[in-house]
Amino acid sequence: MSGIRVALVDDQALFRAGVRMLVESQPDLTVTGEAGDGVAAVELAARARPDVMLMDVRMPLLDGIAATERILADADRDGRTPPRVLVLTTFDLDENAARAIRAGASGFVLKDADPEFLLAAIRTVHQGNQVIAAAATR
Template identity: 85%
Template sequence: MTEIRVCLVDDQALFRAGIRMLIESQPDLSFAGEAADGAAGAALANRSRPDVILMDVRMPVLDGIAATERILAEADRGGYPAPRVLVLTTFDLDENAARAIRAGASGFVLKDADPEFLLAAIRTVHQGNAVIAANATRNLIAHAGRGSERSPAPPAWAELTPREREIFALAAKGLSNSEIAASEYLSEATVKTHVSRILAKLGLRDRVQLVVFAYEHEL
């Protein structure tokens, strides 16, 4: 079994201790380190190269948004796989959480979420999927989309085939691969291939960024 290496960046020591115990209790997860602010978190990520980072959004020195941007930029410059960033927040509709997603985070989880949900979220983002706190998806993504002026679709949009645009529209509504497959009478493997090609053509990291892209460009 390949362990998922997890780092935690949060300024509350007691919270860090609890999360560390939770992660260390799981056979498929390993705790790769912790930091109390965003700057230290970025340095930890560069040093430890974790698979997933749990990132508090409000911290001293460097907040979770700037830290996420720094971590992903350093991975890009260094030519190594970027970790998946899962933002931790107190509010289910948080402007900062929306901004973190725009910065490249793979989703967000409420700090008071059930332990089982947090563990499932870690495994989900590690697989390349996105996670948004329950009951907040549509509002959060719409909020994120309003964070910048609406603009025409970029030239890359024209590279999508008609079929890929159909899959894009369904994914932008939040449908899973299995739901798209059932709707379009396709196999899940085919849908996954289409989604991967769409993300690559549009330069997007994951499905959360796909939905934000759809709102930004009125698609």
């Protein structure tokens, strides 16, 4: 059975570990790799070819929005199917939701979202739909 391949990108190792445990608890989801900064995220996308990338906004070397733009442009240039990018942040009143969507992200979720909401968001963006956390649009 092939499931949804998920890549985790966040500069906080403990957060990645928690999300990894959550994702891998699901029979239809598999973690294909992790990155701790935006530059490593671009390399991970090309190497692991995930279906969905969970992308932190604020990271060293290259932020999540710039990394998203680069990942999608690289996939387009190389003729690959681009991953769906689900942007994660702790900042609910910040303009990053709109910036992420303009960059090509498929969704925007707050890091304090309910675990079931995050899992549903992964599946939703994988199906080609967008997810925007309501608190992020205030």
